[in-house]
Amino acid sequence: MARILVAGGSLGGLFAANILLREGHEVVVLEKATESLDGRGAGIVTHKALEQALLRAGARVDETLGVRVEGRVQLQPDGSAGFTMPMPQVLTSWSRLYQILHEVLPPQNYVQGANVRSVQQDASSVTVHCEDGRSFSGDLLVASDGIRSAVRAQYAPEIQPEYAGYVAWRGVCDEYLLSNYTLSSVFESFGFGLPPGEQLIGYPVAGNGNSTLRGRRRYNFVWYRPAPEPDGLNALLTDADGNFYALGIPPHKVAWRNVAAMREAGRHLLAPQFAEILEKTAQPFLQPIYDVYSTQLAFGRVVLMGDAAFVARPHPGMGVTKAGLDGGAIADAIxxxxxTPAASLAYEAERLQAGQFLVQHARKLGAYMQSQAGSSRGTVARSDESVVRQTAVDPAEMAA
Ligand SMILES: Cc1cc2nc3c(=O)[nH]c(=O)nc-3n(C[C@H](O)[C@H](O)[C@H](O)COP(=O)(O)OP(=O)(O)OC[C@H]3O[C@@H](n4cnc5c(N)ncnc54)[C@H](O)[C@@H]3O)c2cc1C
Structure with missing residues (x-):
């Protein structure tokens, strides 16, 4: 049995911790947040590989995982259906996954308020130093501390998030607020709106208390919109009082004028069903889209996983699944x-190429929007049909 430290207690960290615990190791998760993590109700698509990773983590996978849809529909700007196809899929949410993974980890294995600042290692152990002066030692450190990983900054400072040129507006709208027209034409489906240079996807997710009952669900949307650097992006990351949030604007700080402009654009560019959803979503928020492309994951007794290792644009919907697979690969290597450092290298050999492939694949799925928008950053032409077929699909399943 080994003692494994995990920096970051979000979905990636919880996957790794639960899998390692079930392999018989002693695990300590160090999470910097002092309060319960907030998923903002954001939707997450699931794949077979995600369900398998959840089972390996000791989580229960049943019908309460999420809401099942039977197919996909692309809505034209006039609200009529364009391309449609059957594709059964279960849609869940960040908070549901967090709940499932958090409840199977004993509380004594999860330390909150532990902000990892630096790491030291020698021939036999690794020690993590936290901002508040506490230190933790173990045999191996799994860094799952997200896109701005402090551990990655220490070992590979040259790996930085690279802005993709667009943002994702996100939100969830209560089912009971929506018109029968919207409920009957898109709510039960994975929906697409594809104006030139942009992309909106939407799907039903559980509502309050993770209820999947009819009338209590929500419709989750993600609307990718170009926001050129620096001015377009900076304006979106600035709140109504002029404060600028370079690392991401908190949902409640998004300027009301930006929300109003986004809804106004929706009325002109999107099907009326999507415009209604945007209008009735209480607190839309936005996230700039980044790529993180690592060339090394193993640093002696330290490994990077999840978003700390790679951030792929969300188009394949694979970030959480990848984190689950990373956690499993670390356990296999140990x-x-x-x-030992040999396990770190074995993990890197298993997951480096997979992560690099996913970032490149997701770039390709997103680049067509930029080429439609006339940007030199993208040159890939894609039909509406291929967007509907390939979005939120595990590339491994696509190839099979
Ligand atoms: C618009 C959008 C849509 C998406 N849709 C999907 C989808 O449909 N399906 C999917 O699978 N994925 C999706 N993703 C990606 C997915 O959300 C991420 O890949 C996944 O949540 C990454 O989890 P993580 O645990 O690696 O990182 P994070 O969730 O970022 O967690 C990092 C954790 O580390 C903690 N931390 C940070 N620094 C420190 C420190 N110094 N010390 C201690 N703790 C620290 C943080 O507080 C946090 O809890 C989407 C992402 C976006 C932006």
């Missing part, structure tokens, strides 16, 4: 090599 089983073969013990919690």
């Amino acid at each position: 089983r073969r090599h013990g919690a």
Whole structure:
């Protein structure tokens, strides 16, 4: 049995911790947040590989995982259906996954308020130093501390998030607020709105208390819109009082004028069903889209996983699934090599190319929007049909 430290207690960290715990290791998760993590109700698409990773983490996978849709529909600007196809899929939410993974981890394994600042290692152990002066030692450190990973900054400072040129407006709208027209034409489906240079996807997710009952669900949307650097992006990251949030604007700070402009654009560019959803979503928020492309994941007794290792644009909907697979690969490597630098290298050999492939694949799925918008950053032409077919699909399943 080894003692494994996990920096970051979000979905990636919880996957790794639960899988390692079930392999018989002692695990300490160090999470900097002092309060319960907030998923903002954001939707997450699931894949077979995600369900398998959840099972490996000791989580229960049943009909309460999310809402099942049977197919996809692209809505034309006039509200009529364009391309449609059957594609059963279960749609869940960040908070539901967090709940499922958090409840199977014993509380004594999860330390909150532990902000990892630096890491030291020698021939036999690794020690993590936190901002408040606490230190934790173990045999291996799994860094799952997200896109701005402090651990990655120490070991590979040259790996930086690269802005993709567009943002995602996101939100969830209560089902009971919507018109029968919208409920009957799109609510039960994975919906697409594809104005030139932009992309909106939407799907039903559980509502309050993770209820999947009819009338209590919500419709989750993600609307990708260009926001050129620096002015377009900076304006969106600035609140109504002029404060600028370079690392991401908190949902409640998004300027009301930007929300109003987004809704106004929706009325002109999108099907009326989507315009209604945007109008009736209480607190839309936005996230700039980044790529993080690592060339190394193993640093002695330290490994990077999840968003700390790679951030792929969300088009394949694979970030959480990848984190689950990373956690499993770390456990497999430790089983073969013990919690040693050799295990770190074995994990890197297993997951480096997979992560690099996913970032490149997601770039390709997103680049067509930029070429439609006339940007030199994208040159890939894609039909509406291929967007509907390939979005939120595990590339491994696509190839099979
Ligand atoms: C618009 C959008 C849509 C998406 N849709 C999907 C989807 O449909 N399906 C999907 O699978 N994925 C999706 N993703 C991606 C997915 O959300 C992420 O890949 C996944 O949540 C990453 O989890 P993580 O645990 O690696 O990182 P994070 O969730 O970022 O967690 C990092 C954790 O580390 C903590 N932390 C940070 N620094 C420190 C420190 N110094 N010390 C201690 N703790 C620290 C943070 O507080 C946080 O809890 C989407 C992303 C976006 C932006």
